[in-house]
Amino acid sequence: MSVDAIHSAEDARLIAKRRLPWMVFDYIDGSAGRETGAVRNRAALDSITLQPRILRDVSSRNLSVPLFGTHAARPFGIAPMGMCNLSAPGADLMLARLAAQYKVPHGVSTVSSTPLEQIIEVANGHAWFQLYFSGDGDGTFKLVERAKAAGYTTLVLTVDVPEVGRRPRELRHGFKMPFSIGPRQFFDFALHPRWSLTQLAAGKPRMANFEMDGYNFDRIESRAKATWGTLARLRDMWPGKLVVKGVLDVEDASELKKAGVDGIQVSSHGARQLESAPTPIEMLVKIRAEVGSDFPLFFDSGIRSGEDVLRALHQGADFVFLGRILQFAIAAGGEPGLHRLWTILSDEMSIAMAQTGQTMLGKKPVHSFG
Numbered sequence: 017m018s019v020d021a022i023h024s025a026e027d028a029r030l031i032a033k034r035r036l037p038w039m040v041f042d043y044i045d046g047s048a049g050r051e052t053g054a055v056r057n058r059a060a061l062d063s064i065t066l067q068p069r070i071l072r073d074v075s076s077r078n079l080s081v082p083l084f085g086t087h088a089a090r091p092f093g094i095a096p097m098g099m100c101n102l103s104a105p106g107a108d109l110m111l112a113r114l115a116a117q118y119k120v121p122h123g124v125s126t127v128s129s130t131p132l133e134q135i136i137e138v139a140n141g142h143a144w145f146q147l148y149f150s151g152d153g154d155g156t157f158k159l160v161e162r163a164k165a166a167g168y169t170t171l172v173l174t175v176d177v178p179e180v181g182r183r184p185r186e187l188r189h190g191f192k193m194p195f196s197i198g199p200r201q202f203f204d205f206a207l208h209p210r211w212s213l214t215q216l217a218a219g220k221p222r223m224a225n226f227e228m229d230g231y232n233f234d235r236i237e238s239r240a241k242a243t244w245g246t247l248a249r250l251r252d253m254w255p256g257k258l259v260v261k262g263v264l265d266v267e268d269a270s271e272l273k274k275a276g277v278d279g280i281q282v283s284s285h286g287a288r289q290l291e292s293a294p295t296p297i298e299m300l301v302k303i304r305a306e307v308g309s310d311f312p313l314f315f316d317s318g319i320r321s322g323e324d325v326l327r328a329l330h331q332g333a334d335f336v337f338l339g340r341i342l343q344f345a346i347a348a349g350g351e352p353g354l355h356r357l358w359t360i361l362s363d364e365m366s367i368a369m370a371q372t373g374q375t376m377l378g379k380k381p382v383h384s385f386g
């Protein structure tokens with residue numbers, strides 16, 4: 017297949033669905049519970065209208081935005097995702113090269129499938145380290161020191177996983193890290209030989225940050241012991257930018273600002289955690305009103321097009337992160353597939369900017385829900 021068959025994020029998803037073993041596709045695509053959270057967020061995004069404007073010279077348009085003292089060439093970056101190399105061998109480094117090229121942040125997961133040191137090097141510094149607090153926190157703080165030593169200057173603390181959400185689609189296939197391959201998985205892999213053979217040649221994907229002494233991580237271990245005290249300790253030990261990801265409450269946002277964090281990422285973890293959480297795109301408007309227009313506010317969850325990015329920016333986000341769709345683009349077409357989707361998203365945004373009379377991105381009046 018040529019990547020020319022990809023014309024939208026949904027095209028990439030459908031091709032990925034054919035290519036990936038069910039277990040891997042459903043791990044990436046699945047959401048919590050009955051998946052109504054994802055549906056509600058999609059409906060809320062779809063209800064946001066962008067106002068067409070006419071007869072303003074929009075022939076030259078700029079998609080770059082300021083971000084923590086630098087300029088990102090796009091208003092969207094790469095959300096941290098664990099075990100990306102499941103979508104294809106080398107996926108983490110494809111994302112890192114993309115981040116370097118567009119000077120956008122690559123969120124590097126605590127459970128990345130490539131060591132955090134290698135990713136920031138390939139990303140040419142455009143990488144933010146995402147931290148999960150885990151167990152009693154010992155390994156967590158060691159990981160922070162390691163990220164600092166590797167040259168990371170932005171730390172993203174993910175706070176919406178006190179316990180890993182139940183995602184029935186992934187549970188049904190027996191998804192586990194590290195992998196265990198029983199008869200069911202064997203059958204699944206046998207039916208997807210292209211994926212299985214490339215993975216076999218590359219070696220099993222691994223939780224690469226945990227192969228050194230003293231760094232243990234159990235994907236499903238409770239992360240419930242984290243408190244505001246944990247955040248204060250992190251703030252004390254981390255000299256760089258500190259972002260808290262997975263915030264959906266106005267009061268929490270206000271407390272985080274008081275606690276001295278440098279940015280907040282409004283997110284429902286792509287609807288993978290609390291099924292009945294309020295929709296992140298609606299909370300974004302409320303949180304923006306609370307923290308004021310100058311406080312760095314980021315958004316992810318459910319972004320599927322360049323127009324979605326513009327919608328989120330209009331609702332008050334300074335920068336937006338993309339999750340699943342990037343992995344689907346890689347599964348569908350490798351690195352060319354990823355670049356193809358990235359170009360599509362950029363074109364969709366640029367065209368929508370022209371249609372709405374904008375040549376630059378910046379603070380916009382908030383549009384209401386239709």
Ligand code: FNR
Pocket residue numbers: 043044045095096097098125126127146174261283284285286287288316317318319337338339340341
């Ligand atoms: C994630 N996400 C995530 N977040 C995080 O902070 N650390 C992590 O390790 C992971 N791992 C992860 C794996 C997979 C397969 C997915 C799909 C997501 C959540 C991610 O950062 C982001 O919040 C959502 O993916 C955004 O929603 P969309 O764009 O996928 O709809």
